[in-house]
Amino acid sequence: MSAKSFLDTNVIVYAFDQTHAKKAKIAQRLIADGVTEKKVVISYQVVQEFINVALRRFRVSITPADLESFVLTALFPMTAVSWSPSLTIQGLRLQAAHQFGWYDSLIVAAALQSGCSVLYSEDLQHGQHFGGLVVENPFL
Secondary structure (H helix, E strand, O other), X not given: OOOOEEEOHHHHHHOOOOOOHHHHHHHHXXXXXXXXXXXXXXXXXXXXXXXXXXXXXXXOOOOHHHHXXXXXXXXXXXXXXXXXXXXXHHHHHHHHHHOOOHHHHHHHHHHHHOOOOEEEOOOOOOOOXXXXXXXXXXXX
């Protein structure tokens, strides 16, 4: 993994999914690579979405201490994009141009703003291009 890439929230969630072992292993590898190689980034939105899912929807609940540890040691080191007016405007333009959901538009905008060449996501169309950014479903 030489180019900088962006992880959508769904990839991180799969790292904790006991019902999809193959997806969990792939997601865990992408997160580990992100932390050690520093070539994988996420946005603050991804952190928020992940915490929301972890607190409400995990089949096996995660303890508050384990959640805090994961956020501190894995997510925060990869967080490279915070909210900004330009992110919002770019998200609005992507939403209008591609008819994405609002949160998917912000994910694409954050990946573009962080200079990524790959956006790992299961939610968007595999192979779709946004300039120099390509969507890849890591679970295919």
